[in-house]
Amino acid sequence: xxxxxxxxxxxxxxxxxxxxxxxxxxxxxxxxxxxxxxxxxxxxxxxxxxxxxxxxxxxxxxxxxxxxxxxxxxxxxxxxxxxxxxxxxxxxxxxxxxxxxxxxxxxxxxxxxxxxxxxxxxxxxxxxxxxxxxxxxxxxxxxxxxxxxxxxxxxxxxxxxxxxxxxxxxxxxxxxxxxxxxxxxxxxxxxxxxxxxxxxxxxxxxxxxxxxxxxxxxxxxxxxxxxxxxxxxxxxxxxxxxxxxxxxxxxxxxxx
Amino acid sequence: xxxxxxxxxxxxxxxxxxxxxxxxxxxxxxxxxxxxxxxxxxxxxxxxxxxxxxxxxxxxxxxxxxxxxxxxxxxxxxxxxxxxxxxxxxxxxxxxxxxxxxxxxxxxxxxxxxxxxxxxxxxxxxxxxxxxxxxxxxxxxxxxxxxxxxxxxxxxxxxxxxxxxxxxxxxxxxxxxxxxxxxxxxxxxxxxxxxxxxxxxxxxxxxxxxxxxxxxxxxxxxxxxxxxxxxxxxxxxxxxxxxxxxxxxxxxxxxx
Numbered sequence: 001x002x003x004x005x006x007x008x009x010x011x012x013x014x015x016x017x018x019x020x021x022x023x024x025x026x027x028x029x030x031x032x033x034x035x036x037x038x039x040x041x042x043x044x045x046x047x048x049x050x051x052x053x054x055x056x057x058x059x060x061x062x063x064x065x066x067x068x069x070x071x072x073x074x075x076x077x078x079x080x081x082x083x084x085x086x087x088x089x090x091x092x093x094x095x096x097x098x099x100x101x102x103x104x105x106x107x108x109x110x111x112x113x114x115x116x117x118x119x120x121x122x123x124x125x126x127x128x129x130x131x132x133x134x135x136x137x138x139x140x141x142x143x144x145x146x147x148x149x150x151x152x153x154x155x156x157x158x159x160x161x162x163x164x165x166x167x168x169x170x171x172x173x174x175x176x177x178x179x180x181x182x183x184x185x186x187x188x189x190x191x192x193x194x195x196x197x198x199x200x201x202x203x204x205x206x207x208x209x210x211x212x213x214x215x216x217x218x219x220x221x222x223x224x225x226x227x228x229x230x231x232x233x234x235x236x237x238x239x240x241x242x243x244x245x246x247x248x249x250x251x252x253x254x255x256x
Numbered sequence: 257x258x259x260x261x262x263x264x265x266x267x268x269x270x271x272x273x274x275x276x277x278x279x280x281x282x283x284x285x286x287x288x289x290x291x292x293x294x295x296x297x298x299x300x301x302x303x304x305x306x307x308x309x310x311x312x313x314x315x316x317x318x319x320x321x322x323x324x325x326x327x328x329x330x331x332x333x334x335x336x337x338x339x340x341x342x343x344x345x346x347x348x349x350x351x352x353x354x355x356x357x358x359x360x361x362x363x364x365x366x367x368x369x370x371x372x373x374x375x376x377x378x379x380x381x382x383x384x385x386x387x388x389x390x391x392x393x394x395x396x397x398x399x400x401x402x403x404x405x406x407x408x409x410x411x412x413x414x415x416x417x418x419x420x421x422x423x424x425x426x427x428x429x430x431x432x433x434x435x436x437x438x439x440x441x442x443x444x445x446x447x448x449x450x451x452x453x454x455x456x457x458x459x460x461x462x463x464x465x466x467x468x469x470x471x472x473x474x475x476x477x478x479x480x481x482x483x484x485x486x487x488x489x490x491x492x493x494x495x496x497x498x499x500x501x502x503x504x505x506x507x508x509x510x511x512x
Binding site: 007008010159160161162165186187188190191192194195197198199215216 | 263264266415416417418421442443444446447448450451453454455471472
């Protein structure tokens, strides 16, 4: 396996070891909180998650029949701006909101500040998977047979954020444990792995949540009153579901 | 001191802790080889180094009188494309070329693939300094009184390259050793520091050169026959000169 990492979405230079249309799997990471939310929502029974960059686009995609012409029910509007819920949307961007009672059997339209931009950068890949610490093991199982993997960290407003690079490092670490010298890494991947080892020599949900509280993304959440979400997004390996979108079926993410 | 790091020039998001026009010092890093070359050339007695992005721009800036109307001598053309010398230029991008006999008293016009792009990203700062492992201690001395420092890694063709992030980490490490808790870091800076510690627990010229041979920038140089330049750019703390350009005198870099 060849694995390359973008520490932020804008890192998409011609220097990459793999041409973007030759990537088997892109793994998109927005730990706090878009890809954690997507993981939880999918496990709670959402049938499909459609990501949009703009709020206006999300509203029109949520209308009955907009995504699926045969559907007469509106989709549920989900997302955030500056970490906060959006006026008129049914859901914000906290994993706590996405219970089976509220989302089972529903299609979700999700727009967030950083995560949906990362999905766009990843969209040339054969398939896109949404990764969080919650579904880490499931993601590793799902990518293990790929020849070329592109890990895309969403970052925070164009800057690197530590929690996304930690998960990138954890993914790389687990791939290396399984594949040994059959795993080829670019420099950004090696840097992410060093960061993961430095921050989490013995990973646990409690130590992860503590580390999140010191990152740019974590501090942003604490500032607007969502500190409890740090622990929710640190519950490592608790969800065996990966949201996946393929080039053959490019509308939304479904459970794998 | 507040210190932020761009691991690649395109990382210039609105999430940065410091507005770009509030930065006292930008430290530009292109270890292999533009900022190492600039350090060596300045120490060899070059009077000024003018950086240009395009080859055509470099040629016109080198004409007699183009930079300094009172100068009747042409400036020397220096730089590379794909690591190799440029047709008609007097110098390539190897530190070995820049001897006192050839450059003392001369103005140099330098255009390189990645380094000059990084200088442009840094150009809103009050002053820009060019850093290499060669002048590491001199750079630390020069930035120590700044309130806000922006470290900009040039990268390789838009991607992160390990040797630039190593030097960023070394700079951050030395600042922290001097300033302790008075140094405030963003996430990218903390990641660079972890990478530096992981790669160089006990730094030496030999271990640095060996580490360069495993980075994207180092492998590029080895591939085109410049392996000897790795050791030349790993000669840590051998040059007490920093090329500096200030907003008050924005044409070229001069020695500090």
